[in-house]
Amino acid sequence: MQQLDWSNLAFKYRKTNAAIISRYAGGEWSAPAAVREFELPFNLYAGVFHYANSCFEGLKAFRGVDGKVRLFRPDENAARLRRSAAHLDMAAPPESLFLEMCLQCVRENIDFLPPYGFNASMYIRPVLIGVNPQLGIASSDEVLFAVLGSPVGTYSGAAGLSTGTAVLSRNYDRAAPNGTGSYKIAANYATSLHPYNLAHKQGYRELLFLDPATKTHIDEFGSSNFLAIKGNSYVTPLSDSVLPSITNKSLQQVAADFGMKVEKRPVPLEELAEMDEVNACGTAVVITPIGSLDDKPTLESAEITRTYRFGDPAKCGPVSEKLYRRIRGIQDGTEEDIHNWCVEL
Ligand SMILES: Cc1ncc(COP(=O)(O)O)c(C=O)c1O
Missing domain, CATH: 3.30.470.10 (Aminotransferase class 4, branched-chain amino acid transferase, N-terminal domain)
Structure with a gap:
């Protein structure tokens, strides 16, 4: 080897x-x-x-x-x-x-x-x-x-993409109402290939999908869940069409252990402007900061109607960083595994 x-x-x-x-x-x-x-x-x-x-x-x-x-x-x-x-x-x-x-x-x-x-x-x-x-x-x-x-090592999506940049998908859905979004089935990933390619060609690393029924609430990124910090709250969407992420579930527990309020609820798109820190979370990405998110009429369009900014695209915000360190510490054996999450070889 x-x-x-x-x-x-x-x-x-x-x-x-x-x-x-x-x-x-x-x-x-x-x-x-x-x-x-x-x-x-x-x-x-x-x-x-x-x-x-x-x-x-x-x-x-x-x-x-x-x-x-x-x-x-x-x-x-x-x-x-x-x-x-x-x-x-x-x-x-x-x-x-x-x-x-x-x-x-x-x-x-x-x-x-x-x-x-x-x-x-x-x-x-x-x-x-x-x-x-x-x-x-x-x-x-x-x-x-x-x-x-x-x-x-670290997950950076396709090569050459700027860290921490995301775009909203208004004209493509990864899931349907009453569809398969909450299952980890291959078909869901086929749906997101084309919109991802469009986003990547424009240099965006991540693609954020809206709820397919009303397009007014945040669902998740194509490869990870959405998690935001707002004051002392951990906010993550409650939706039938997002994958129940094990990382997100674990981070919710870690946030609660730190005394934070965990809010798993529908998250309206407009609330993005009130978020202190925004991240993608999942096994591959762990917690990856989203520094900015562009809203466009369509993914094909050159027009950007609004840009949300959340901080340094290359570095987690302070609260997310604390959550990141705790979960990685449990995985690496540097923090006590108080919830018995790890299985040893
Ligand atoms: C669409 C989607 N959402 C969320 C996640 C995160 O889930 P987990 O934390 O279980 O890896 C993944 C990755 O598995 C995913 O593909």
Whole structure:
């Protein structure tokens, strides 16, 4: 294995030692197996290729200050995958199998786990896809569950984008009212590819979606939840069409531990002008500051009708920084894990 530059990992594909797979057919999951080649043969009629019979997860493993390896809240990811799969009417691995395969994935790829001190981690990507051949639109009877692990540093979206810049998506929605926005299914990400490309071409790093029913309230960013600090409050949108982020859920607890008021409620767009700090939060981005947000009539338009400014685009505001340090400390073993969130290898 070539020596990795742990300080400059970014968030990108790397071939690692092994992926762990299990197949579900006839009501049974096969014993997990490590595969060294990632190019597997699939029937071209598999549902995953046509009807997006696919859902996935994202979590991280960290090498702590004490040398221990910690996975952050894998039980939450297991539960969310089961919820997503249930919405697709596909079989999902039980929590015990999910956890076993995540741990095996880290063990098999342990030489790719970044050492402590580089603000880097191993991103674990469990993915569940429908593999039996089919022609009609139907949920898959046979599924493949794979757990992949890749070393990652900070998430900067596409290359060359300014940190902390975002644009509002007025003419594209990532979710529909009564749709699938709250599930981590592949189809949701297909919806946001084109608007993301438009935003990225204009140099914006993030894209903020509005609630699809009324377009008056904030939903979330395409790859992360929205979190704002307003006085002593932690404010995050309550909406049926946003992904229930495990990072956001954890940060709400951390904020409450700090004595902050946690407000999970509909957030009107106009309230942006009253926010002290605005961030994107999620497993990949952790807490990433949003320094400015442009409002445009459409993503294609050259006109900017309003710019909201929230502070330094390259640095979290003071309250967000405090939350960031606490959560990263728990992951790195420098802060006490009082809520028992981490699972040790
Ligand atoms: C659309 C979307 N929202 C929010 C999140 C953050 O969720 P989590 O904190 O569980 O990673 C993600 C990333 O997983 C995401 O893709």
